[in-house]
Amino acid sequence: MIAEKAYAKAAGTYGAIGNGGHVGNVLSQLSDDPFEIITIRRGLSSYGYTTTSAKGNALWADLMKWNRKEYMLFGGADTFSWVKGAHAYSIVWAKEFNFDGKV
Secondary structure, rough: HHHHHHHHHOOOOHHHHHHOOOHHHHHHHOOOOOOOOOOOOOOOOOOOOOOOHHHHHHHHHHHHHHOOOOOOEEOOOOOOOOOOOOOEEEEEEEEEEEEEEEO
């Protein structure tokens, strides 16, 4: 993430900011805004967040709310993910679609 690289440059090294750390830490330091980390999966354990669980549905509702409020949203991945692990990703927008009468 560019902000993380800029923050490391200002601090002198990645080591000075905890080898990059978490994108939330960097953005909180740069913006003085709070952040929240939600771990939805570690390894093969889903912590109950699925597309059909109450926890998964509540998280999706929160993402939609945060998207409407235009919050900065980011995600990350572990090594069991289909995207590159140990990286931060910007969530550009969240949108619901109707498909065969289902949202």
